[in-house]
Amino acid sequence: xxxQEQHTRFSPTKAAISLDFAEHLKYSLDADEFHNTDITRYxxxxxxxxxxxxHQWHKSRETQRETGSKRVYYLSLEFLMGRAMxxxxxxxxxxxxxxxxxxDLGYAYEELAEVEPxxxxxxxxxxxxxxxxxxxxxxLDIPSYGYGIRYNYGIFKQxxxxxxxxxxxxxxxxxxxxWEIAREDIIFTVGFGGxxxxxRESGRDQYTWISADQVQGVAYDMPIVGYGGKTVNxxxxxxxxATDEFNFQxxxxxxxxxxxxxxxxxxxxxxxxxxxxxxxxxxxxxxxxQYFFVAxxxxxxxxxxxxxxxxxKELPKFAAIQLNDTHPSLAIPELMRILIxxxxxxxxxxxxxxxxxxxxxxxTLMPEALEKWPLTMLESILPRHLQIIFEINHxxxxxxxxxxxxxxxxxxxxxxxxxxxxxxxxxxxxxIIGSHSTNGVAELHSRLLTERxxxxxxxxxxxxxxxxxxxxxxxxxLLDANPLLASKISEAIxxxxxxxxxxxxDLEPFAEDANFRTDFLTIKQKAKEHAVEFIKKDCGLILRPxxxxxxQVKRIHEYKRQLLNALNIILLYQRIKEGRIQDFSPTTFxxxxxxxxxxxxxxxxxxxINNIAKVINDDSAVRxxxxxxxxxxxxxxxxxxxxxxxxxxxxxxxxGFEASGTGNMKFMCNGALTIGTMDGATVExxxxxxxxxxxxxxxxxxxxxxxxxxxxPYEWITRDPEIRKVMDLFLSGYFNVMEPxxxxxxRQSLLNEDRYFHFADLRxxxxxxxxxxxxxxNNKDAWAKKAILNIxxxxxxxxxxxxxxxxNDIWKTRRVPIDRDQSASSTLKAARKx
Numbered sequence: 047x048x049x050q051e052q053h054t055r056f057s058p059t060k061a062a063i064s065l066d067f068a069e070h071l072k073y074s075l076d077a078d079e080f081h082n083t084d085i086t087r088y089x090x091x092x093x094x095x096x097x098x099x100x101h102q103w104h105k106s107r108e109t110q111r112e113t114g115s116k117r118v119y120y121l122s123l124e125f126l127m128g129r130a131m132x133x134x135x136x137x138x139x140x141x142x143x144x145x146x147x148x149x150d151l152g153y154a155y156e157e158l159a160e161v162e163p164x165x166x167x168x169x170x171x172x173x174x175x176x177x178x179x180x181x182x183x184x185x186l187d188i189p190s191y192g193y194g195i196r197y198n199y200g201i202f203k204q205x206x207x208x209x210x211x212x213x214x215x216x217x218x219x220x221x222x223x224x225w226e227i228a229r230e231d232i233i234f235t236v237g238f239g240g241x242x243x244x245x246r247e248s249g250r251d252q253y254t255w256i257s258a259d260q261v262q263g264v265a266y267d268m269p270i271v272g273y274g275g276k277t278v279n280x281x282x283x284x285x286x287x288a289t290d291e292f293n294f295q296x297x298x299x300x301x302x303x304x305x306x307x308x309x310x311x312x313x314x315x316x317x318x319x320x321x322x323x324x325x326x327x328x329x330x331x332x333x334x335x336q337y338f339f340v341a342x343x344x345x346x347x348x349x350x351x352x353x354x355x356x357x358x359k360e361l362p363k364f365a366a367i368q369l370n371d372t373h374p375s376l377a378i379p380e381l382m383r384i385l386i387x388x389x390x391x392x393x394x395x396x397x398x399x400x401x402x403x404x405x406x407x408x409x410t411l412m413p414e415a416l417e418k419w420p421l422t423m424l425e426s427i428l429p430r431h432l433q434i435i436f437e438i439n440h441x442x443x444x445x446x447x448x449x450x451x452x453x454x455x456x457x458x459x460x461x462x463x464x465x466x467x468x469x470x471x472x473x474x475x476x477x478i479i480g481s482h483s484t485n486g487v488a489e490l491h492s493r494l495l496t497e498r499x500x501x502x503x504x505x506x507x508x509x510x511x512x513x514x515x516x517x518x519x520x521x522x523x524l525l526d527a528n529p530l531l532a533s534k535i536s537e538a539i540x541x542x543x544x545x546x547x548x549x550x551x552d553l554e555p556f557a558e559d560a561n562f563r564t565d566f567l568t569i570k571q572k573a574k575e576h577a578v579e580f581i582k583k584d585c586g587l588i589l590r591p592x593x594x595x596x597x598q599v600k601r602i603h604e605y606k607r608q609l610l611n612a613l614n615i616i617l618l619y620q621r622i623k624e625g626r627i628q629d630f631s632p633t634t635f636x637x638x639x640x641x642x643x644x645x646x647x648x649x650x651x652x653x654x655i656n657n658i659a660k661v662i663n664d665d666s667a668v669r670x671x672x673x674x675x676x677x678x679x680x681x682x683x684x685x686x687x688x689x690x691x692x693x694x695x696x697x698x699x700x701x702g703f704e705a706s707g708t709g710n711m712k713f714m715c716n717g718a719l720t721i722g723t724m725d726g727a728t729v730e731x732x733x734x735x736x737x738x739x740x741x742x743x744x745x746x747x748x749x750x751x752x753x754x755x756x757x758x759p760y761e762w763i764t765r766d767p768e769i770r771k772v773m774d775l776f777l778s779g780y781f782n783v784m785e786p787x788x789x790x791x792x793r794q795s796l797l798n799e800d801r802y803f804h805f806a807d808l809r810x811x812x813x814x815x816x817x818x819x820x821x822x823x824n825n826k827d828a829w830a831k832k833a834i835l836n837i838x839x840x841x842x843x844x845x846x847x848x849x850x851x852x853x854n855d856i857w858k859t860r861r862v863p864i865d866r867d868q869s870a871s872s873t874l875k876a877a878r879k880x
Contacts, residue, residue, distance in 0.1 A: 058098065058140055063147040066094040085221050087153060088131075088161035092224035095134055095144070099269045103278040106864050110189040114354075115862045116363060118183060118190040118853075119347055121377060122370035123336060124173030124319070125180075125194045125281060126201075127165040128522075128682025130225045130268070131158075133181075136526050138275040163218040164681045166200030167283075167319060169640075170601040171708050172409055174682065175487075175845075176370055178708070181519040182849040184272030184279045185545060187861040193343035193374075195335060196226075196266045196283035197319045204640050204679045209656030211641055211649050215318075225268050226283075232265035234345040235289065236338050242430045253387050255430040261312040262287045263342035273521050273545055276866045284342045286315035333419055333427060340376045348384060358391060362402035366857035369481065371409045372417040372473035378404060378480035379434040387430070393437070404481035405856045407514070408474065409705050411494055412605065421469040435471060439463055442479050446506050456502050478503050478510070483856045485514045487706035488727040490747060494702060498751075514852055515727055516706040517845035520547050523712045528690035530569045531716065535837070538562065547844035550715075554838040563830040566717065570691070570833075577691035585678050593673070594631050594822050597688060597718070598696035599638035599680050602648040604795070605703040608637060610804050611696055612655055614812050615662070615674060617772050622668045631823035633672050636688070638680030650792050652676065657781040685709075690716045693829075694741075694818055697722030698811065700802040702747030704728075711843040717833040721818055723807070727843070735839035739832045743814035744807035753806065759797055762805035769808055 071077045071090040110117065135141050148155040168174060176192065183190040202213040237257025245252045263284040270279040288309035314331060315338045351364050369375055378400060385396035410416065424432045439462040450456035462479065464470045478484050478500065484507075486492030492513035496504035504511055525532045525544055535543065539552040556562040574591040581587050589595075598611050615635055621627045637655050641648030659674035677684065695713035697704075697720055704726035714720065714731055721741040722728045732740055745753065763770050775781075782788050796804060822829050841847075853859045 058138070058143055060143045060147045060150070063094055063140070063143055064151060066097055067091055067147065067151070070094055084158070084161045088158045089222070089224045091144070091148070091155075091158050092131060092162075095131070095138070095140070096225060096269070098138060098140070099134065099271055099275075099278055102271075102275060102864070102866060103269045103280075105867075106189075106276075106278045107280075109864050110862055113862055115189045116857070116859045117365055118188060118857050118859055119343065119365055119367045120176065120179060120183075120190060120192045120370065121340065121343055121367060121374035122173070122176040122192065122194050123339065123373035124168030124370075125165075125176050125192060125283075126168030126170070126173030126682060127177045127268075127281075128686070129159070129162045129164060131162050132526055133522055134225075134269075134271050136521065137181075137185075137271040137273045163216075163220075164200070164683050165218060165223075166216055166681055167194065167197050169201055169320060169642075171706075172371060175516055175708055178517065178519040178522065178845040179849060180270045180279065180281060181272070181522060182517075182845040184270045184277045185274070185519075185521070186846060186849055186853075187272065187277045187863045188849065188853055188859055189862055190279045192270070192279075192281040193339065193346075194281070194283050195316050195319075195339045196285040197316055198285075199318045201319055201640065201681075202643070206652070206656060206676060206678045209653045209660070211652045213643055223268075226266045227268075229265040229267055229282075232346065233287075234263050234342045235260050236263055236341040238334060238337070238427050240429065242433060252390075253430060253433070255383070255387065259312075260289050261315060261338065262289055263338060265342075265346070274866065276864045277862075278864075282343075282346070284316065284339050286313050286317075286338060288312040329420075330423060330427065333423060336373055337376050337380070337428060337431075340374050340380055343374075344377060344380050344384065358385065358389060358399060359395070361399050365403055366859060367404050368852070368857070369404060369406045369477055371407060372477050375406070375417070375473040375477045375480075376428070376431060378476060379428075379431040379438070382434050382438070383430055386434075397438075397441075400480060401482050404477075405483040405485070405852075406477040406481040407485050407487065408477075408491075408495060408499075409487060411491060411499060411703055411705055413499065417473040418464065418470040419473065421463070421471055424471055432471075435462060435476060438476070438479060446502075449506050450502065460502050460506070474500075475503075478507070482510060483512060484510050485512045485852075485856065487514060487516045488730065489513050489515060490702075490724075490729050491705045491726060494747065512855060514848055514856075515730060515842070516708050516711070517843050517848040518708050518711045518715070519845045520544065520550075520715060523686075523689070524715050527686040528569075528573065528716050530572060531566075531690065534562075534565055534569060545846070547846060548841040550841045551838055554835060557831045557834040557838065560827075563827055563834065566830050566834055567826060570693070570717065573690040577687045580684070580687040581677060584684065587675050587677065589634050589636070589675060590632060590673065592632070593634045594693045594819070595636060595691055596633050596694045596696065597636045597638075597692040597713075598698070599636070599677070599685065599688065600709055602639045602641040602651055603645075604647055604651070605700055605802050607698050607700060607802055607804060608639075608651050608655065609792070609796070610698055610808060610811055611635070611637070612651070612658055613769075613772055613776070613804065613808055614815055615658060615672070616775060617768060617808075617812055618672055619658075619662055619668060620768075620771060620775065622671055627671065629820050629823050630671055631819060632670065633819065635672065635674045636677060636692075637675070638677040638684065638688070640680065647791055647795055650789060654781065654789060654792065661781055685712070689713055689718070692716070692718040693822060694718060695720045695722075697725070697728050698744075698807075699723060699725050700750060700807075701725040701745060702750050703802070711840065714836050714843065715840040717837050719818065719829070719832055719836060721811075721814055730842065731839075734842055735836050739835050739839075741814045741818045743810040745803065745810075750803055750806075753803070757800070757803065757806065759800035759805045762808075766809055768812075769805065772808075 067090050070093040075086045077086045135144050145155045180192050198219055200216045200218050203216045205212045237260050239258035240256045243254045264287055266283045268281040270281055315335055347365055381400045382396055385391045446460050462472055462475045464472050486495045496511050538556050543549040578589045578591045600606055655676050662674050663669050689712050695718040697710045701723045707726040710728050723744040724746050763773055
């Protein structure tokens with residue numbers, strides 16, 4: 047095939063896409079009239095689109111290598127990518143051509159896109175943040191690799207049976223993944239267990255780790271297409287393979303199970319996202335997962351660096367390694383092991399290189415959520431790494447003691463090793479000590495990190511702590527998810543906001559435009575109708591599109607306070623039953639989110655919401671005014687339908703507990719109004735748009751902290767007769783008549799401790815909710831004005847801004863623009879090589 051013919055085939059025209067789709071359908075998938083399914087048609091289209099990515103992908107890598115550019119290596123155990131088809135097509139600028147090509151062939155592009163499963167390789171915000179960051183890195187032309195695990199089974203599929211969450215496996219790779227390419231030439235061997243041997247040579251101890259078990263990591267690459275289709279970066283995911291297929295001798299002797307046992311155990315490492323770690327075996331598997339992906343990723347980075355044939359001192363100029371929370375924190379002792387044991391550098395030089403290369407992002411304000419590993423487990427699985435951690439800790443504490451003379455408690459809090467009956471290794475402490483930057487993900491979060499979580503570290507390392515407020519990519523969450531609104535915005539202010547989201551502020555004057563407000567409300571109504579259609583098809587629930595959509599969708603956790611929302615719904619229910627409701631628009635309360643399999647109270651919250659929903663939705667006296675729905679299996683694809691349809695966004699965590707939040711940003715840029723506490727990035731949202739255009743309630747983080755010692759939930763319940771009636775109804779068993787005592791753990795949690803201050807904030811929340819409902823009911827035009835002002839004020843919350851701050855302040859990387867062309871010259875050049 048000649049160059050011109052190749053050029054024509056891979057061109058972005060409708061005709062070329064049609065031809066490529068047909069050829070893949072026939073030649074790649076052997077589809078005919080008897081073997082042509084939705085899966086084969088989706089896969090053929092994915093291959094046709096991938097063909098248009100490959101050349102630019104190769105060109106991006108080649109240009110980045112030739113310029114000697116510093117790369118960002120983003121290490122994350124989670125990447126909540128969702129679907130790739132529509133995002134890739136939009137970023138390539140091929141949406142109209144693809145739709146027309148498919149229509150000419152008798153297919154609906156939207157129906158083909160619906161076939162793709164979500165790549166649910168994450169639990170929630172942390173994994174979705176990583177996905178947004180990859181999009182921004184590519185759009186901003188910053189050379190980067192994302193590193194993670196290619197889980198065969200992603201975050202579980204959630205089903206609801208009799209109100210209870212049940213977990214089903216998510217075999218997202220059942221039909222393969224047309225967006226990935228297996229790199230069989232990139233395989234690394236990872237060891238576990240065994241012993242460390244020490245040999246004294248030339249006055250220096252030399253350490254050799256002899257592992258007992260080994261597993262191989264095979265690379266699978268997915269292209270990350272930047273908007274405009276110029277830079278294509280890489281998400282490299284590792285799949286675990288046994289070093290040997292099976293024990294042939296045992297197989298020959300008839301012990302078939304034992305013959306493949308080691309293979310199965312080895313490959314378990316990439317089978318499932320985050321196994322239930324309430325048991326020792328689960329914790330051990332999770333630790334092995336973390337080391338597995340860290341070891342493969344660092345081996346890959348080192349392999350790439352060694353091609354430079356330069357001094358190890360240059361590594362920090364070649365690579366910026368960002369640890370997304372503590373899950374990849376074993377990268378610190380692993381890099382030290384490589385530099386000391388394998389490359390024979392002195393400790394001081396190796397440590398300087400390691401610290402200058404690593405950056406750490408913290409994602410939690412809850413001390414109990416900070417990752418720790420039993421010392422005995424680490425010793426058993428990674429004996430050499432534990433030795434290195436001990437040495438890091440010893441040297442650091444020798445340095446730190448000068449800051450806290452005669453203050454052993456301060457030194458104990460700084461130590462990586464937590465003393466006690468069962469010693470544990472604190473991975474957050476290791477991450478702070480072993481990196482040159484520790485950042486929080488919202489201004490409030492970053493302040494509380496230094497004031498409450500790590501005050502001693504902020505004394506020792508005053509220059510290492512900084513803030514990088516999270517962001518979301520407007521291309522995925524507005525341009526892709528809400529095309530009608532995106533088109534209206536571009537009609538008003540141009541399309542520059544797609545790549546420069548600060549320009550969204552130009553929308554502000556349109557809040558005063560009556561026609562624009564009317565169009566906005568029309569678009570919102572259409573988004574509701576689309577969401578209702580999707581939800582009916584997806585989970586069989588029927589929602590009212592003519593009602594206010596009040597939405598709380600996120601991981602189910604007590605600090606996120608889905609319970610506060612539920613208690614307020616009970617309060618409203620009582621008011622309606624007593625005839626005390628006025629000026630109340632019909633409201634659909636929508637919940638969604640998954641509870642960790644071992645989190646009892648979170649599962650009980652789901653059950654309570656579903657029980658409340660059954661009572662209310664079956665009660666003819668109230669269901670015309672309020673209805674309650676829990677949407678099973680909340681995921682990226684569902685979020686893309688639901689967020690554009692939302693009127694009121696619930697961001698009601700206890701102040702001082704939510705690190706940032708990114709769902710709040712997605713709702714804001716889609717024109718939902720926020721009811722929320724001054725927590726996480728909601729604080730900054732209020733600063734951008736003004737509190738008067740949100741519904742802010744509750745105690746501040748500082749007030750919560752001052753209340754903590756004297757807080758008595760009974761006092762708050764008894765002082766408010768309406769709240770007391772709410773609790774009387776809840777405690778009476780009204781919502782669990784046929785299942786007595788099932789909510790006892792929630793009752794005890796609320797009344798004995800109420801660690802998350804539900805009752806301290808419930809009255810303020812109820813009043814703020816009344817205010818929101820009154821405005822929506824009586825003045826939708828004023829509501830629309832506030833919504834448009836929220837969109838116009840959302841410019842700060844683009845992940846593009848976040849990534850540029852990381853690049854300038856932490857990574858010290860520069861942009862490497864890639865020219866886009868459609869030629870196949872590099873393909874032919876590669877084919878001619880021997």
